[in-house]
Amino acid sequence: MTAGDDTAAARHAVLRNAAAIALTTGAYALSFGAVGVAGGLSVWQTCVLSLLMFSGGSQFAFVGVLGGGGAAGSAVSVALLLGGRNAFYGIRLAPLLGVRGVRRVLAGHFVLDETTAMTVAQGSTPLQRYAFWSTGPMLFAMWNLGTLVGALGAGELADPRVLGMDAAAPAAFLALLWPRLREAGAVPVALAGTAVCLAAVPFVPVGVPILLAAGVAIVAGAVTYRRAS
Amino acid sequence: MSNWPAVLVASVGTYALKLLGILVPERVLNHPLVRRVALLMPVTLLAALVVLQTFSTGTRFVLDARAAGLAAALVAVICRAPFLVVVVAACVTSALVRLLT
Known part of the structure; x- marks a missing residue:
């Protein structure tokens, strides 16, 4: 792995992968938007979760507890416990990204399963930084767009369970769990x-x-x- | 509207955890005990959430179309299907089961 990896072709490959992940994320966000509204949150609250929390597992767990009739404190605790892994991604990413000052505030928002995986997979520091700063904003855009559309759509549906939306969260948790079982x-x-x-x-x-x-x-x-x- | 405090506290807290990893010196969070718990926590929570959100509603156990959805998702992850395929397989299967029963 040398600085020679940082070619236009390598950057192109990073962008292609990032776009594929962002598209998947957008579709997943549709189901989050629908599940959030079906769980009793307003469209605004569902969208604020995606804008500010911006962590799929934590968001699904949060609305799962709240929508099931759980206490607010339990919902918050579960979101934070599941989000704790992001702190360790941050430790992994900080030396690779080398961000300083106010840019760290923005970098923090993009610390996720997907951005970490994309960043550490690259062979050189410039490519790693390129991967992080391209995947993060693309994911953010698609995650929030998908959430908004899903939340508005759920308001139109009499019961999102007709589309099997209540099976989305357990399936997503299973997909996140599977590789970790090793x-x-x-x-x-x-x-x-x-x-x-x-x-x-x-x-x-x-x-x-x-x-x-x-x-x-x-x-x-x-x-x-x-x-x- | 009473959900707002929970939404905001959970959002700010989750963001703070992400930022924490970027900001704190590596050695603080690198204690072996902290690392071990951090490794086990997501696995345990995700496993419990899978079962909980499939087989219970509130404080009751329920066996409904979500179980069929989970079975489809399990087949998909075993076949190494992409994330989206796993989720869509679960939704479509449970929707079909509801339609047919």
């Missing part, structure tokens, strides 16, 4: 967390079971970190 020791912890979560469903308020799963992850991490380090 992490060392992850499967037993995920199973234990899920079991605790399910066992609690009939007995505690909506939104609390998922927080109990988070508790399992923390306890398991504390018990096993010495072996992993």
Whole structure:
């Protein structure tokens, strides 16, 4: 991997990949917009989530808890716990991007699963920076456009379940989960967390079971970190 | 309208977490315990969310068309289908099941 990778052809390939990811994201955002409104948020609230939170997993989890009748505190906690991974993407990206001053405020907004994957996949620093600063804004544009259209469309639909929209979030979570199952020791912890979560469903308020799963992850991490380090 | 405080707090908090990674010196978040929990947290939450949002509504367990949607999504991820195909497969399958039952 040399600076020679940073050619016009390489930049073109980055843009093509970024556009493909952005298109996929736009379609996924349609379902988020519909699910947000179906979950009881206004069109405005759904769009503000996409503008400010701009993190698909956290947004779906947030409206899932709120739409299911969960407390606001539970919805906020789940969004933050799931968004915590972005802090670690930031650590990975900061030395590659070399951003300073006020540009860090903007760079922070674009720290996501997709931008991190695109950035670290490039072979040279200029290409990495090009990938980050092209993927981020394209994703942001398509994510927000898709959300707006989906949210407005859901208002027209009597029941978004007719289109199977309520199956979108679990499927998206599954797609995000699948590649992570290869992490060392992850499967037993995920199973234990899920079991605790399910066992609690009939007995505690909506939104609390998922927080109990988070508790399992923390306890398991504390018990096993010495072996992993 | 009472959802606004939750929407804003969750949004600002999630953004703050992204910014945190860019701003803080690497060693602060690089403690092995923090790294281990950070690795396990998304896996555990995503697994629990998949099952929870497929098989429950509120505080009750429900078996409905979402289960068929999840089965289709599972087939799609096993076949290494792109993200969008996974989501669309789930939506179409559960919509069809609702249409036919």
